[in-house]
Amino acid sequence: KAVNIDKVLDEIAEDEIISHSRLLQTATSVREISKQLQRRPVKMTVRNVMIVTKARDNELVYRTRELAEWLLCTPRYGSDVGVNVYVDHKLRRSARFDMQSLLAKDSRFKDMLRFWTPDLCWTSPEKFDLVLTLGGDGTVLFTSWLFQRIVPPVLSFSLGSLGFLTNFEFPRYKDSLDKIMGDVGMRVNLRMRFTCTVYRYQKHAGPGTPEHIEAEQFEVLNELVIDRGPSPYVSNLELYGDNNLLTVVQADGCIFSTPTGSTAYSLSAGGSLVHPDIPAILLTPICPHTLSFRPMLLTDSMLLRVAVPRNSRATAYCAFDGKGRVELRQGDHVTIAASQYPFMSVLSQPTEWFDSISRTLRWNNRGAQQKAW
Amino acid sequence: KAVNIDKVLDEIAEDEIISHSRLLQTATSVREISKQLQRRPVKMTVRNVMIVTKARDNELVYRTRELAEWLLCTPRYGSDVGVNVYVDHKLRRSARFDMQSLLAKDSRFKDMLRFWTPDLCWTSPEKFDLVLTLGGDGTVLFTSWLFQRIVPPVLSFSLGSLGFLTNFEFPRYKDSLDKIMGDVGMRVNLRMRFTCTVYRYQKHAGPGTPEHIEAEQFEVLNELVIDRGPSPYVSNLELYGDNNLLTVVQADGCIFSTPTGSTAYSLSAGGSLVHPDIPAILLTPICPHTLSFRPMLLTDSMLLRVAVPRNSRATAYCAFDGKGRVELRQGDHVTIAASQYPFMSVLSQPTEWFDSISRTLRWNNRGAQQKAW
Amino acid sequence: KAVNIDKVLDEIAEDEIISHSRLLQTATSVREISKQLQRRPVKMTVRNVMIVTKARDNELVYRTRELAEWLLCTPRYGSDVGVNVYVDHKLRRSARFDMQSLLAKDSRFKDMLRFWTPDLCWTSPEKFDLVLTLGGDGTVLFTSWLFQRIVPPVLSFSLGSLGFLTNFEFPRYKDSLDKIMGDVGMRVNLRMRFTCTVYRYQKHAGPGTPEHIEAEQFEVLNELVIDRGPSPYVSNLELYGDNNLLTVVQADGCIFSTPTGSTAYSLSAGGSLVHPDIPAILLTPICPHTLSFRPMLLTDSMLLRVAVPRNSRATAYCAFDGKGRVELRQGDHVTIAASQYPFMSVLSQPTEWFDSISRTLRWNNRGAQQKAW
Amino acid sequence: KAVNIDKVLDEIAEDEIISHSRLLQTATSVREISKQLQRRPVKMTVRNVMIVTKARDNELVYRTRELAEWLLCTPRYGSDVGVNVYVDHKLRRSARFDMQSLLAKDSRFKDMLRFWTPDLCWTSPEKFDLVLTLGGDGTVLFTSWLFQRIVPPVLSFSLGSLGFLTNFEFPRYKDSLDKIMGDVGMRVNLRMRFTCTVYRYQKHAGPGTPEHIEAEQFEVLNELVIDRGPSPYVSNLELYGDNNLLTVVQADGCIFSTPTGSTAYSLSAGGSLVHPDIPAILLTPICPHTLSFRPMLLTDSMLLRVAVPRNSRATAYCAFDGKGRVELRQGDHVTIAASQYPFMSVLSQPTEWFDSISRTLRWNNRGAQQKAW
Known part of the structure; x- marks a missing residue:
């Protein structure tokens, strides 16, 4: 018998307004469902x-x-x-x-x-x-x-x-x-994977035709990197979240990483290590010009958009999981959203992630250590 | 008419085993519910x-x-x-x-x-x-x-x-x-808040009596800090997740921060900025002895436990949102878990968090900037 | 009457061997001369x-x-x-x-x-x-x-x-x-400026002809940047000091910065701020693959050499004070040495450097601050 | 025959004013003497x-x-x-x-x-x-x-x-x-070692008596650490260089490290690695409240002074090479200067320092590495 989550969604949708105790109660329940799901074994006939x-x-x-x-x-x-x-x-x-x-x-x-x-x-x-x-x-x-x-x-x-x-x-x-x-x-x-979609600016779009048309689309498991490529100039990248301008990024580039990718390029650029169960988008700047522009974690329910301004001196380059160097020209943008097609990896044991980082980053081996007499 | 999430939980619980397509479908639905909840206005009579x-x-x-x-x-x-x-x-x-x-x-x-x-x-x-x-x-x-x-x-x-x-x-x-x-x-x-509970080691616990008894408990909105206090010696802190030993922390201290607290002490110690909607526990070490022990984000479905080993030379000190300095002696431990009592704050506008960080961290003011000729 | 430092050098050179108390005494005197020189005003007729x-x-x-x-x-x-x-x-x-x-x-x-x-x-x-x-x-x-x-x-x-x-x-x-x-x-x-000299590998050098010939030479006031340019692959760069292999750099690039350049690109990549009177060469890696490969300061009496291995998959690119993108191909190298032609800048006041960094980096404006109740 | 550096100093002192070409020439010569000294073997009868x-x-x-x-x-x-x-x-x-x-x-x-x-x-x-x-x-x-x-x-x-x-x-x-x-x-x-001298503020100093009297003095080889000790409050520390107020430090503490100490506590707090031949004082803040207050290298010809303001809410604590916890109370200060008594260590080989860091920090072992397909 299938669980009818859609029905739940419908029921929630009917309530235009919700009281704060109902909100709290529902949120707690949803958290509990998430937790249960993570611990549930999958069983099937593998043919x-x-x-x-x-x-x-x-x-x-x-x-x-x-x-x-x-x-x-x-x-x-x-x-x-x-x-x-x-x-x-x-x-x-x-x-x-x-x-x-x-x-x-x-x-x-x-x-x-x-x-x-x-x-x-x-x-x-x-x-x-x-x-x-x-x-x-x-x-x-x-x-x-x-x-x-x-x-x-x-x-x-x-x-x-x-x-x-x-x-x-x-x-x-x-x-x-x-x-x-x-x-x-x-x-x-x-x-989590990201669906990354490149949109091309149509300079001579007539009236009634869209200003941007969709071009390449990629699913990434580790990260999308946007950088200045071979250009010596840094482009100022506009970062939008759900269509609100969040900030203008002045840096050599920026990395949009999944939690899975947090142990890859993002780590080299100063990002935190993020457990793969956390639904978040890491934004890690590469050599930012403002010292306070620190690595960030954004909620994965946000649609992010990075645009090269139309009057930008420089263009930018996208790489998807290290592949497929695509140029973003003036006016173009790329969107990043949590994909509806996650990557389903079989777990070797519950502490697998911790084991992998302590093994690979040599955690229990001391590096610099203050000496006691 | 109330949404019966409990019923959903029951239904899920009945399935001992789930197929991978069912798992995927349910996970996607739960994500969607979470998203809907975040955008739902609360309305009530304020008396x-x-x-x-x-x-x-x-x-x-x-x-x-x-x-x-x-x-x-x-x-x-x-x-x-x-x-x-x-x-x-x-x-x-x-x-x-x-x-x-x-x-x-x-x-x-x-x-x-x-x-x-x-x-x-x-x-x-x-x-x-x-x-x-x-x-x-x-x-x-x-x-x-x-x-x-x-x-x-x-x-x-x-x-x-x-x-x-x-x-x-x-x-x-x-x-x-x-x-x-x-x-x-x-x-x-x-x-999210954390429920932090201090447990005292009972050195002379007789047979049949528990080794640890519960002592102080605090809800924190920003962070729990565990450090060496006035001691010149660093204690090696054992970190457990769901009763598995994850690592031994060699550092001046460590900060367990909520996403809300990511702009406070954790930031000074090198942590990332984390959007408050993300369900995660930040673990930010203070002056770690191993250079690869980087700031981390752990899933909030985990029960964390930090213990001072029984044979430790030094003790450790806990501070809860900067308050209530509590000593952890040899054998004591403190647990950290996502609280069932979150802090419900009224939102001024959707981009409130971004506005607060760009304002307070002076984002759009360039600091160091490579000069072009 | 001119001070005859050359004579001093000659005298030192005559002593093949020096006792440890003499060494200590001479070193202290030389430090004192350096200090005096820094505080001496320059006066001349400006025509x-x-x-x-x-x-x-x-x-x-x-x-x-x-x-x-x-x-x-x-x-x-x-x-x-x-x-x-x-x-x-x-x-x-x-x-x-x-x-x-x-x-x-x-x-x-x-x-x-x-x-x-x-x-x-x-x-x-x-x-x-x-x-x-x-x-x-x-x-x-x-x-x-x-x-x-x-x-x-x-x-x-x-x-x-x-x-x-x-x-x-x-x-x-x-x-x-x-x-x-x-x-x-x-x-x-x-x-201090650096004299940077590019040497080209002569693949088909006959017997008796040098393997490398000198090509471009630049004086830089801020920094030399060596990076992977448009290539998606990272080159492993060999770093030599006085002809000893010091390490192999695995990173997106590395910056060799003067103290003057410590407030420019090196700072974005995580380097320290270095007072311009300090005779040192900053080596700041860009996105290093090893977390323990930290920014470093090397002594300016060393001749540094960075080589692209002959069997390298990728080449590398040099930029001199942000100018003059020069490709280093397999077998080529570039040397970095403290220049005999420093940049003589007129000082506005003794604390000029501190004023410039506190002004430009907005030091006295608090960013993240732990709140007290 | 002894080299008469004192005579050189006298000669320089006689010139009240120096032309810029003379300054340049003298500075170059002094650099050369320094370099020669570093490479000179010491020989003596060890009885x-x-x-x-x-x-x-x-x-x-x-x-x-x-x-x-x-x-x-x-x-x-x-x-x-x-x-x-x-x-x-x-x-x-x-x-x-x-x-x-x-x-x-x-x-x-x-x-x-x-x-x-x-x-x-x-x-x-x-x-x-x-x-x-x-x-x-x-x-x-x-x-x-x-x-x-x-x-x-x-x-x-x-x-x-x-x-x-x-x-x-x-x-x-x-x-x-x-x-x-x-x-x-x-x-x-x-x-280099530092001579660190603690001065006590005399609250009731009469007219004609000094406001501060000298108390403890220590030579340190690694570092002086000043922190808040057991206090939950952070003291604002005033930093003076040659009697000019350079900045007010808002942080959990600050480390004044020699180049030798750059591989010890300073490294844990984010400082750079500094070759021991470089005459510099490292100032590395611990958990600074301003993100742009970065680790710094100051010239060793400066006399540094750190003072606890008289109206400070909190006191501060000094540790000298990890030893001798001394409290700085309101109005007290500590001075840091390059010592005239350096630590003379026998060198095992010219690349000793590089060998020690690559060995201890495990340089050539990759940590996080971007995977190629």
């Missing part, structure tokens, strides 16, 4: 597994073969074989992946071993019940880029030391996957 | 107004008298007089407040002019429909301290320049209050 | 004054005319006329400067009013006894650029608010210049 | 060696015995025995040091093995030609404290990992000391 890796890395291709074979062979859900596996279509002709020897093991594998393309991810994300990544944090970012709309649950294996986004150890993959595909199920994080 | 001010400041006492008189005299809600007014019981004998001349104006005022005490705020917060503060941010913190449980809506007037928490200009009080008590109603922020 | 301004700014051209006229007309050094004045050769035909009406005032002015070109500054800096700048800090940087070798004493007027480098108020120019050209004399700061 | 260690640490006492025995026994300077050794007088009765078995080895040792006391260091520092420390950076700070006036050359051994101040590995002591006491000699750093 189709996608594997993402760097097809150019030989070692990773061998591990992909190993993993694919194990998934195909290990009996699941009452069958005497395993589940369908999608691997990168680039591996179809890879000698190291050696598809033929795999298909030779069982005639049914011919149907069960499949190949994904970026196009398939774009058009049919629902085909995949679970995505496994093999590699570093970059491979996870690539997976986010593949799924510009709905993202299946993603479980990330690291072959060497664990990263911020890769929290499962590859050597223990059998144990991890048996649990998740078995009775235990999995707990997931809904990691 | 009892409390005024908080510094009773020792002559200027403020004169303004309190002016405000009280106007509230008592201005006809509201179909009556030919105004509403009940509670002023500080210390003003009962104040020559400057001059209660007698006020009561002489209308015989009904004898009943309508009332006096509050900290005790009344503690036992009967529901007596007040609206609290007005006159003074600076310190007066707002004092109001938060008065209401250790439910807080009525608080509207804060500044007599001079506006502060982070005082967003209404006193000279325009008639206009502001006529709107709020009239058909327009008010929009409020539910500002 | 030739150069004026630098922005020839495109109308207001500044009018002020230049006013100043030139006053300098030419005011009797000095026993003559009944003033001193020779050099103005920008671009003003020769300026209607606003109106040379003709000036020359008409006194037949001797035809010889006394002269015009400078960048070429003259380069070949004959000794022609100028004093340089006056009218404009902002940018005009002072331009003056530094004009004098790539010996710099005459420079006195900088501001027309509006004073800057970091412009410490004299134009409205009081008569008083200031009468003192300096009279019996009072002037006190000067010898502001 | 008396003092060993400083923690007498309570058993391991260190065994190593002290080993070192003392080797120094006593190894023939030097044409004799068939070694040099005189001073050990801590607390070891006279130490069973672990076992003086008797040492004296039994050679009858001459009775005269050669001597014992130092803090008193002897205070009255006769010239008795020691070389000081060896065994332990951590704290032991080096303790040695600085022992020698409040002239400091003999100090060579610091570390038993475990090297620290900021301990740059020689104990296991290789024979090799290191043979070189230094042989023909190679040693290179030393003259590390």
Whole structure:
């Protein structure tokens, strides 16, 4: 029986006005629901597994073969074989992946071993019940880029030391996957992504035609960076929140980071570390000209807009998760909003985030320490 | 007709297991409800107004008298007089407040002019429909301290320049209050507070008796500061989240700040500016010994606990919104949790927070600026 | 009678070995000499004054005319006329400067009013006894650029608010210049500049030919910036001091700043404020990847060298006082050394530097302040 | 033949006025002398060696015995025995040091093995030609404290990992000391110390008697910290340089650090890393209330003075190298000046400082790193 949250929304909507005790009570309840949801395990039948890796890395291709074979062979859900596996279509002709020897093991594998393309991810994300990544944090970012709309649950294996986004150890993959595909199920994080949309200013827009037209759109998992690019001049960027001018940014650039991205570029520029469950947009300036323009966290219910003024001397450049350098010319703007398509990552353990930062930032190793006599 | 959120919670609770699409859908709906709630105006009949001010400041006492008189005299809600007014019981004998001349104006005022005490705020917060503060941010913190449980809506007037928490200009009080008590109603922020509870270690606890007993408890609106106090030695503080040891803090101290407090002490120690709508706990270290121990934002659904190890050389000291220096001795701990009693502040305008930081931090005034030729 | 410091150097050089008490004694004496020199006024006959301004700014051209006229007309050094004045050769035909009406005032002015070109500054800096700048800090940087070798004493007027480098108020120019050209004399700061030299890697250097040849050379007063330019990739820059590899810089870039430049770009990137009398080279990383790679001050007796590794994926870009974007390709390097040609700026008063920072950074205006009740 | 720097000073003093080219020339020469001095090896006959260690640490006492025995026994300077050794007088009765078995080895040792006391260091520092420390950076700070006036050359051994101040590995002591006491000699750093003097305000000073009298005086090698101590209130500290009011510090405290101390407490509070050869005083605020009050480097030719205003609500506390908590009451002040008694530390190698920071701050280990795909 489905929970009818829509009905709740309708009911709230009917109340034009609300008393302060009702507001308080409702807010408390909503907080409680959020909390419950975070702790709820997800369980489902995993019939189709996608594997993402760097097809150019030989070692990773061998591990992909190993993993694919194990998934195909290990009996699941009452069958005497395993589940369908999608691997990168680039591996179809890879000698190291050696598809033929795999298909030779069982005639049914011919149907069960499949190949994904970026196009398939774009058009049919629902085909995949679970995505496994093999590699570093970059491979996870690539997976986010593949799924510009709905993202299946993603479980990330690291072959060497664990990263911020890769929290499962590859050597223990059998144990991890048996649990998740078995009775235990999995707990997931809904990691916020941003929908970033570039709008181009139409200088010669006639009457009745819009001044701006929509151009590129990207989902980002880490951050949008806007900087001055190769220009020696700094552009003054206008920052709007829900159409109100909040401030004019005078800096080498600014970073709009998700909580997930708080351990990446934003950290180098002085931003805080932000737990991925917090619904917030980090605005971290790069070399701001005003010392009091400090890193900030904005509410994710806000629609942000960054505009290059029409009379600006300089233009600006956008990079989306480090990719796709797009120039913002005079009059153009880019909007940033919490996406309706979060990135669903499988949690290795409740303190996963803390473990990743203390491991990667070497927390418990003292640096400068005042000496006592 | 009341919205039955409890029923929703029950329904969610029945599902032991949830599919990932259901999880995603529910999470999206809950986010939407949160968003709607933030934008919903509160409207109610304001029959009892409390005024908080510094009773020792002559200027403020004169303004309190002016405000009280106007509230008592201005006809509201179909009556030919105004509403009940509670002023500080210390003003009962104040020559400057001059209660007698006020009561002489209308015989009904004898009943309508009332006096509050900290005790009344503690036992009967529901007596007040609206609290007005006159003074600076310190007066707002004092109001938060008065209401250790439910807080009525608080509207804060500044007599001079506006502060982070005082967003209404006193000279325009008639206009502001006529709107709020009239058909327009008010929009409020539910500002998170923390419930901080000190637990004392019982060294000689017998078998069957608890190792720790609860001691002081405070609601804080800005922050809890834990530092080494007068001791030259730094204590290593153990930080637990939901009973997992997250890290050991080696620093002169650490600040647990609400988003509201992000513009106060936390900012001086290097913390980020955090919009008050974001449900997060800021952990800002003071002079950390490890350079990578950066300011952090933790999810407010976590129960935090800071403990002084039993074998620690030094003790630590807690201050709650700058008040009440409490020593944590070896084995003691203090817990920090998002309070179920938020601080309800009346919003002056949607961009109030941005206005306050750009005004107070002088954002649009350039500091260091690279010169162009 | 000239002080024979060279003789002292010779004497020191003769001692191959020195005892520790001698070393201590000599070091103390040298410190004392340095201190005395800083406090010594400079006095000389100023017969030739150069004026630098922005020839495109109308207001500044009018002020230049006013100043030139006053300098030419005011009797000095026993003559009944003033001193020779050099103005920008671009003003020769300026209607606003109106040379003709000036020359008409006194037949001797035809010889006394002269015009400078960048070429003259380069070949004959000794022609100028004093340089006056009218404009902002940018005009002072331009003056530094004009004098790539010996710099005459420079006195900088501001027309509006004073800057970091412009410490004299134009409205009081008569008083200031009468003192300096009279019996009072002037006190000067010898502001360190860097000599930055770009060396190009010769890929196909034959045997016996050098691997690197010298290319561009610049004197900088504020800073050398090395960054990744338009490239999305960060180059790992090798930092050498006196030919020892000190570290490999992983960052968006790094700034080598003089103490004078410590209030400019370096400050935006997190550098400290450094008094201009301190002989040090600031190394301030831009968005470093290692949190412990903090801003640093290196001794100015070191020869620094920054190299792009031969196998680097990316190149790097140099900017000298914000000018002259030069690409460093794989194998190239740039050296930074304290220049033997410091920038001699006339001091307005002993606390000039403190005044400039408290004024420009708005020191005595509190920003975030913890509120007391 | 001694270099007569005093004569140079006299000659400079005779010139009341100096031309700008003379000033430039002299300044350049003085810089050159400084540079030469830094690179000059110190050579002398080491006849008396003092060993400083923690007498309570058993391991260190065994190593002290080993070192003392080797120094006593190894023939030097044409004799068939070694040099005189001073050990801590607390070891006279130490069973672990076992003086008797040492004296039994050679009858001459009775005269050669001597014992130092803090008193002897205070009255006769010239008795020691070389000081060896065994332990951590704290032991080096303790040695600085022992020698409040002239400091003999100090060579610091570390038993475990090297620290900021301990740059020689104990296991290789024979090799290191043979070189230094042989023909190679040693290179030393003259590390700046501060002379800090507390002055007490005499409230009831009669006419003709001074308002302030001198109280405590300390030489510090790392830093002077002035903070609010146990008080919840922040005192506004007045900062004077050469008797000019520079600013009023509103902060939890401020740190006056030597370059040597730049890797200690100052670093935790956000200060820069400063090479020990740079003659500068670091002023690093602790949690400043004004965001633009940034860490600063002041020239060491300045006499700094920090005063608690007479009408201050709060007092302040001083700590000298982490020791000796002294209260500054209303009207008191403390002065900070570069000491005429620097700390002479033996250099292990030219890049010693860079090695120590890259080792201790883990420079070449990446922390946060932007991931490439």
